[in-house]
Amino acid sequence: MSFYRGMTCENITLKGDKGTPITAYVAKPEGNGPFPGVVLVHHLPGWSEFYIETTRRFAHHGYIAICANLYERAGDGHPDDVAAKVRAEGGIADSQMVGDTAAAVAWMRSQPNLNGKVGIFGSCSGGRHAFIYACQKTDVDACVDLWGGRVVMEPSELNEKTPVAPIDMTKDLSCPLLGIFGNDDRAPSPEQVDQHEAALKANNKAYDFHRYDGAGHGIFYWHRPLYRPEAAMDGWSKVFAFFGKHLSK
Amino acid sequence: MCTSIVEVIPAEGMAKRGDDWFELDQTVVAYDHARHAYLGDVITLDFTNTSLEPGARAAVELTLDTAKELRAALDRAIAAAELEEAELRERGAPPERGPRLVRVA
Numbered sequence: 001m002s003f004y005r006g007m008t009c010e011n012i013t014l015k016g017d018k019g020t021p022i023t024a025y026v027a028k029p030e031g032n033g034p035f036p037g038v039v040l041v042h043h044l045p046g047w048s049e050f051y052i053e054t055t056r057r058f059a060h061h062g063y064i065a066i067c068a069n070l071y072e073r074a075g076d077g078h079p080d081d082v083a084a085k086v087r088a089e090g091g092i093a094d095s096q097m098v099g100d101t102a103a104a105v106a107w108m109r110s111q112p113n114l115n116g117k118v119g120i121f122g123s124c125s126g127g128r129h130a131f132i133y134a135c136q137k138t139d140v141d142a143c144v145d146l147w148g149g150r151v152v153m154e155p156s157e158l159n160e161k162t163p164v165a166p167i168d169m170t171k172d173l174s175c176p177l178l179g180i181f182g183n184d185d186r187a188p189s190p191e192q193v194d195q196h197e198a199a200l201k202a203n204n205k206a207y208d209f210h211r212y213d214g215a216g217h218g219i220f221y222w223h224r225p226l227y228r229p230e231a232a233m234d235g236w237s238k239v240f241a242f243f244g245k246h247l248s249k
Numbered sequence: 250m251c252t253s254i255v256e257v258i259p260a261e262g263m264a265k266r267g268d269d270w271f272e273l274d275q276t277v278v279a280y281d282h283a284r285h286a287y288l289g290d291v292i293t294l295d296f297t298n299t300s301l302e303p304g305a306r307a308a309v310e311l312t313l314d315t316a317k318e319l320r321a322a323l324d325r326a327i328a329a330a331e332l333e334e335a336e337l338r339e340r341g342a343p344p345e346r347g348p349r350l351v352r353v354a
Contacts, residue, residue, distance in 0.1 A: 044281075044282070045282070045284055074303060075302050075303045076302060076303070077302055077303035077304040078303075078304060080284050080285075080308075081302075081303035081304045081306050081308075082303045083284075084277070084293075084295045084297070084303070084306055084308060085297070085299075085303040085306075087255060087277065087279060087281065087295075088255070088257050088275065088277040088295065088297065088299075090255070124282075150253065157253065187253075216289070217282065217289075218282065224282075224283070224287075225287050225288060225289060226282075226289060
């Protein structure tokens with residue numbers, strides 16, 4: 001095989017939460033495998049190009065990857081517009097996200113060339129969602145939370161869509177967790193990351209948190225001023241090392 | 250929306266996208282990560298019609314300073330408009346239907 005691996009990409013339809021059809025972008029590496037899998041949970045800016053690119057990035061590194069459009073119910077259109085609509089609606093329900101992501105995990109586990117290992121990966125609201133999923137389900141083998149905000153929530157922030165603060169689910173975390181955070185971030189703030197870490201320790205969970213000085217929210221977003229190249233390169237190496245360790249057969 | 254700062258209010262008026270105008274029924278004010286402006290967190294204004302597709306949206310992303318200046322300009326324009334409306338009412342002019350525009354000085 002040449003140094004650069006080929007891949008095939010396509011949109012597929014999943015039976016999401018409550019049987020609702022949703023679209024997912026999948027990227028499969030060239031070759032027979034077996035390959036580990038990564039389920040990507042997109043961020044609040046929606047099913048954006050960054051996430052589609054990142055799906056392909058995982059395939060380039062030898063993972064079958066899938067990223068479901070969690071905002072499909074808000075309608076068709078440019079992801080920016082769809083995400084703005086979802087923002088106005090107060091985001092999506094955590095339970096709906098879990099249902100949709102479960103469909104993506106099930107698709108992954110049905111792939112004949114999967115090595116049996118599946119990781120979950122998300123940033124921003126997707127980091128929070130990935131953590132929630134790993135606490136509520138037992139069908140993922142490793143979880144990456146990139147600067148997920150609102151893991152720690154005040155009682156006044158809880159509502160019908162987000163009825164339980166993710167930090168209160170920590171005892172049910174079912175797999176190792178990698179967290180990457182910027183010390184200049186406000187959501188999550190360093191103090192909130194401390195609280196999350198304390199909860200993980202108190203519950204004897206396997207976790208690995210990395211925090212970067214001079215970085216805030218969105219460290220990996222190469223198209224945003226939040227991008228921090230050194231932290232991003234180091235962070236990506238930590239993501240691949242973590243998945244390499246926990247998703248290899 | 251990691252900030253959770255979102256205000257949603259009803260809107261009456263129209264907004265333009267491309268060559269077309271569409272009726273508004275909602276304005277969303279948020280403080281959130283910029284999607285396009287080369288800035289960190291921004292005040293975003295979305296003027297939308299929730300009965301149309303998500304693309305029925307006139308959107309801006311503003312720095313906090315720009316948003317404050319906009320708020321001040323709105324306050325000045327609204328105060329002047331209300332003064333003018335009050336004068337018209339005193340003269341017994343029939344109320345205009347719908348929002349009216351204030352002439353440019």
